[in-house]
Amino acid sequence: MCRKDNHERRPFLINRQGSSAPTSALAQQMKMHAIESKKRRLPFHQLARSIKKNIVVVVFTCLFFVCLKIGYQIGTNLVGDDEDRSRSALRQPQLLRQQTHHHENREHSSRNQTQIVSRQPQRSELTQQMHHHGNGKPSPRNQTQVSRPVHPYEKIWPGLIVPDYMLKDPQYGIESVPAGKKACFVHVGKTAGSTVGCSLGFNLHCTSKVQAPGVLPHYTTNMFHAQMYDCDDETTTFFIFVVRHPLDRWISAFNYDNPSRDWEGFRQQFGEKHFKFRSQLYAECPFNTINDVGEALSAGNNVTNVCKRRAEASIDGTEHFGCHHYFNYQFHLEAIPQNATIMTLRTEHLIEDWNSVEYNLGGGKEVLGQGNNIIAHNNVNKASDGKLKYLSEQSQRKVCEKLCNEIQTYKKILQLSINLSEKQVQESVDEVMNSCPIEALATTCNDPIPNITDKLIYSRGSWLRNRST
Numbered sequence: 001m002c003r004k005d006n007h008e009r010r011p012f013l014i015n016r017q018g019s020s021a022p023t024s025a026l027a028q029q030m031k032m033h034a035i036e037s038k039k040r041r042l043p044f045h046q047l048a049r050s051i052k053k054n055i056v057v058v059v060f061t062c063l064f065f066v067c068l069k070i071g072y073q074i075g076t077n078l079v080g081d082d083e084d085r086s087r088s089a090l091r092q093p094q095l096l097r098q099q100t101h102h103h104e105n106r107e108h109s110s111r112n113q114t115q116i117v118s119r120q121p122q123r124s125e126l127t128q129q130m131h132h133h134g135n136g137k138p139s140p141r142n143q144t145q146v147s148r149p150v151h152p153y154e155k156i157w158p159g160l161i162v163p164d165y166m167l168k169d170p171q172y173g174i175e176s177v178p179a180g181k182k183a184c185f186v187h188v189g190k191t192a193g194s195t196v197g198c199s200l201g202f203n204l205h206c207t208s209k210v211q212a213p214g215v216l217p218h219y220t221t222n223m224f225h226a227q228m229y230d231c232d233d234e235t236t237t238f239f240i241f242v243v244r245h246p247l248d249r250w251i252s253a254f255n256y257d258n259p260s261r262d263w264e265g266f267r268q269q270f271g272e273k274h275f276k277f278r279s280q281l282y283a284e285c286p287f288n289t290i291n292d293v294g295e296a297l298s299a300g301n302n303v304t305n306v307c308k309r310r311a312e313a314s315i316d317g318t319e320h321f322g323c324h325h326y327f328n329y330q331f332h333l334e335a336i337p338q339n340a341t342i343m344t345l346r347t348e349h350l351i352e353d354w355n356s357v358e359y360n361l362g363g364g365k366e367v368l369g370q371g372n373n374i375i376a377h378n379n380v381n382k383a384s385d386g387k388l389k390y391l392s393e394q395s396q397r398k399v400c401e402k403l404c405n406e407i408q409t410y411k412k413i414l415q416l417s418i419n420l421s422e423k424q425v426q427e428s429v430d431e432v433m434n435s436c437p438i439e440a441l442a443t444t445c446n447d448p449i450p451n452i453t454d455k456l457i458y459s460r461g462s463w464l465r466n467r468s469t
Contacts, residue, residue: 152222153230156461166223166230168201171211174221181361183220183238183343184231188332189324190252191244192347197223214358214367226327227459229335239340240357241413244347245428246329246406247399247435250315254290255388257322258282281310281321289388294395297402315402318450329409330449335456344417346428356419400436404445407432411440 153162168174185200187193198206200217211217220240222230231239244252259266259278267275285307287293296303296311303311313319317328336342343360345353351368358367391399400407410432414425433440 151230152232153228156229162230163228165203166225166228167203168221169203169211172201172218174218177219177221180237181215181219182232182236183216183240183361184236184336185220185223186231186239186241186332186336187223187225188242188244188249188329189226189327190249190256191242192350193225193242196242196345196350212354212368215361215363216354216358216367219361224332224335226323229460231336233337237341238361239336239342241332241342241344241417242347243329243344243410243413245431245435246403246410247396247432250325250399250403250406251290251389251391253322253324254293254314257324258288260288277321281314285310287311289390290399291391291395294391294399297398298394312402315399316405316447316450317452326455329406329413331452331455331459333409333413334452335460341418342413342416343419344413346414346420346424348428348431349424352424353419360419396435400439401446403436404439404442405447405449407436407439408443408445408449 151162151166153166154160185197185202187197194204194206197204198208199210199212200220201211202223219238222232222236224231224239243249257278259275260282263275263279263283266278281287285296286303287296287307293311293314295301296308301308310319310321314321314325317326317331320326343357345357351370354368355364355366359365411425411429414420414428417425429440439445
């Protein structure tokens with residue numbers, strides 16, 4: 001039985017002659033057997049194809065959802081960028097400040113002994129823009145981290161916070177200033193402003209910070225420096241300038257902003273943007289010293305017209321090669337409200353003028369003695385010694401000629417100052433005459449006064465368009 005069953009299942013039958021050759025019936029059986037076998041294998045091929053199809057469907061489904069996620073993220077970023085651009089369109093000056101540099105606040109923080117406390121932004125792109133040149137740059141406001149009252153600067157530029165170097169030590173109690181006594185410190189660069197600012201209680205380049213006596217440090221609540229305007233025009237009664245001989249200020253500014261002593265170190269410290277600002281004047285043009293600039297203004301020199309124009313612009317503040325050149329006397333005077341009440345501290349007569357400002361604010365007449373053992377000299381410019389201060393007679397004459405409008409603005413600030421007598425004003429004019437006699441006596445200049453409307457709007461926002469004429 002077993003053998004018979006096996007024969008029935010085999011594809012070949014044994015014939016009577018014992019031959020193993022297949023008969024026609026056997027061939028038919030073989031054909032049917034092949035068909036049956038094929039039918040039995042067919043479902044496995046279908047299963048394989050089905051599996052392949054399912055794999056393809058799964059892969060394409062995953063790709064579809066990945067694309068959806070990527071598209072959603074891109075759309076979200078675009079919406080955020082549109083929001084930033086919308087704010088920038090309303091606050092166009094803000095973007096230019098970021099491109100040309102908020103008084104290069106990086107320089108403030110990098111040269112300050114106290115590291116500025118960083119604040120976390122709400123949007124990374126804005127952070128990169130606001131901190132492009134570094135540490136002291138105003139940061140996006142985080143309401144959970146700012147418990148103090150909103151500063152005027154933050155009202156002008158919503159979403160930003162005033163940098164720490166503009167703030168005052170809490171010990172001065174600026175919240176309790178009597179009505180009609182509030183003052184704003186106008187810090188013109190390279191006029192010993194850091195020395196005065198530290199004595200007033202601001203967090204500037206203070207290597208030595210001793211609280212000066214009297215009411216002046218208490219009543220001076222805010223500061224205006226370069227494009228950082230933090231004066232409250234509605235409540236400020238006095239604007240206190242610190243000024244210096246215009247030629248001496250320009251010489252100090254040129255040497256202070258000159259990175260030629262260490263270009264690579266400057267680039268690493270302040271970033272590519274400010275490296276390019278400086279390189280246009282100090283690298284692309286042959287201006288290593290102030291005398292080089294003066295000679296470039298003379299006829300018959302080998303300096304290109306482009307470099308000559310840059311030399312002129314660095315003196316009158318019409319192009320940005322460094323904030324101390326760019327934000328000059330004209331800018332600071334035109335930025336404050338018209339008909340503002342001004343008092344002035346002259347660097348050359350600091351103790352005398354400090355006492356007069358103190359007295360005008362209701363304090364004592366001689367709060368500081370002539371020995372001056374209280375106000376320490378801060379942020380000393382160590383790059384203005386020896387040959388770096390040298391100007392030939394011809395170069396000095398050319399620089400003074402180009403400084404004519406600045407000298408007239410300087411004289412105007414002195415004349416507007418309620419704490420200076422006519423004698424004191426003339427005293428400072430006479431000091432200018434020692435180096436720039438023609439410009440000291442002049443009332444007009446060969447060059448027209450630069451139109452700085454755009455510069456003011458970039459720093460003061462819509463205020464300029466709304467102020468009275």
